[in-house]
Amino acid sequence: MKPVKLEVNGIVHEVFLEDRTSLADALRDDCGLTGTRLGCEHGVCGACTVLVNNRPERSCLVLATQAEGDTIGTIEGLAASPTVLAPVQQAFRQAHGLQCGFCTSGMLLTAQSLLDHDPDPSPAVIRDWMHGNLCRCTGFDQIIESVQLAATLIKQDQAREEELS
Amino acid sequence: MKLPPLSYQRPTDLREASLMLGSESMPAVLAGGQSIIPALRFGERSESSLVDISRLAELQGITHADGFLRIGAGVPMWEVCGSPEVATSAPLLIRVLGSVGAVGIRSRATLGGSLAWADSTSQLPSTLIVLNAQVETTERILDAADLQIGQHQTVLRRGELIVSIQIPEVELTGSGFHLIRKTHITWPVVGAVAVREPSGQLRLVVFGAAPTPILAVGADRAKLLSQLSSRILPFDDERARAGYRGQVAPILAGRALDEAIGSNT
Structure with missing residues (x-):
């Protein structure tokens, strides 16, 4: 066991971990952030996706100790406050981008990262980004539509902010 | 499946990495980790110690040098895909990278890791071979075609690391x-x-x-x-x-x- 500092959603967590502890397990078991889901644990399903330095990564394929010094973003940090939904969350709710919700944390973080890097992605780009996250409920079309809607909502928010300022 | 107990080391430069890799504990190289971590989880690999080379500055960077496009072995595929230099000099590589795993794998996985992993079904080593690339290691320069000798087997010696991939800047038709x-x-x-x-x-x-x-x-x-x-x-x-x-x-x-x-x- 050794001390590891993890910066998650802007807060530094000091935890004691074995070297073999994955980032996913550290987030869930040691930081108490159970919004990150563990599916296959070998990189196929994408459920455990978190943002590391603003890129989507599979937290089951990263050792927690490797992520020391990185900026980690999880589903708990996506919305500005616990009572407000982020645009991607709002869009997934509105466009039926989820049913059971198990894959949703990973889906939302991948979608958020996509829209951060490309605010106006084509359907082909959305498919390319989202195919690494598996969903066994929705059939994927609604997820693609949710990401498109999220792009629209974000643009509307920005237009409104510009008007106000 | 959880990982078996293992020890983790992060060297600060290539020399230290080679020394650690030569040690008696027979460590495995951890680059992007997108293949070896699943293999360790499944018990397909049994190393109990890992040397993390992912932050070594010597393995980073994409540059033009002497008629070659030089891609650091540790550059994540994400950066290779987004590089204007690669888009100009080796557009085929970007096209092929688009078929590798998913965005959330390419954010960490590296070209050097893919070459050293030497999976017979991987599209990446073959693409580097078709582009007539050379592989710079800590000990020598090899043709990409001479690197792999079997499934998951390469000519790399213990402690020998891939430093860069050098692709000739030839206009293909x-x-x-x-x-x-x-x-x-x-x-x-x-x-x-x-x-x-x-x-x-x-x-x-x-x-x-x-x-x-x-x-x-x-x-x-x-x-x-x-x-x-x-x-x-x-x-x-x-x-x-x-x-x-x-x-x-x-x-x-x-x-x-x-x-x-x-x-x-």
């Missing part, structure tokens, strides 16, 4: 890439990648059809395909039977060649 895979996220079953050089010479590499990539070079499409057929040594794995691979490989090779001959990229 065509390229083609075809593969079969069960899902977008899984390793390919079998595939082929081909280029046409300005002289009219064709280079073809087929993967997933033998324990190592099969390279064939020449100007004549039919001769290349007959060279290929004598060298196909297909194998069974969890994704396909040898018979299927043997049948499909020449078809994909033909399509890749047709695309290279007919296309202008």
Whole structure:
């Protein structure tokens, strides 16, 4: 066991971990952030996706100790406050981008990262980004539509902010 | 499946990395970790110590040097895909990278890691071979075609690390890439990648059809395909039977060649 500092959603967590502890397990078991889901644990399903330095990564394929010094973003940090939904969350709710919700944390973080890097992605780009996250409920079309809607909502928010300022 | 107990070390430079890798505990190299972490979880690999080379500055950077595009072995595929230098000098590599895993894998996975992992069904080593790339290691410079000698086996010695991949900056007059895979996220079953050089010479590499990539070079499409057929040594794995691979490989090779001959990229 050794001390590891993890910066998650802007807060530094000091935890004691074995070297073999994955980032996913550290987030869930040691930081108490159970919004990150563990599916296959070998990189196929994408459920455990978190943002590391603003890129989507599979937290089951990263050792927690490797992520020391990185900026980690999880589903708990996506919305500005616990009572407000982020645009991607709002869009997934509105466009039926989820049913059971198990894959949703990973889906939302991948979608958020996509829209951060490309605010106006084509359907082909959305498919390319989202195919690494598996969903066994929705059939994927609604997820693609949710990401498109999220792009629209974000643009509307920005237009409104510009008007106000 | 959880990882078995293991120890983790992060060296600060290449020299320290080589020393750590030469130690008695026989550590494995941890680059992007997208292949070795699952393999350790499944017990397919049994190393109990890892040396993390992912932050070594010597393995980073994409530069032009002496007629080559030099890509640091530790550059994540994400950065290779987004690099204007690569888009100009090796657009085929970007196209092929788009078929590797998913965005959330490419954010960490590296070209050096892919070469050293030496999976016979991977499209990346074959693409680097078709582009006539050289592999710079801590000890020597190798042709990419000479690196792999079997499934997960390379000529790299203990402690020898891949430092960079050097792709000749040659304007190709065509390229083609075809593969079969069960899902977008899984390793390919079998595939082929081909280029046409300005002289009219064709280079073809087929993967997933033998324990190592099969390279064939020449100007004549039919001769290349007959060279290929004598060298196909297909194998069974969890994704396909040898018979299927043997049948499909020449078809994909033909399509890749047709695309290279007919296309202008």
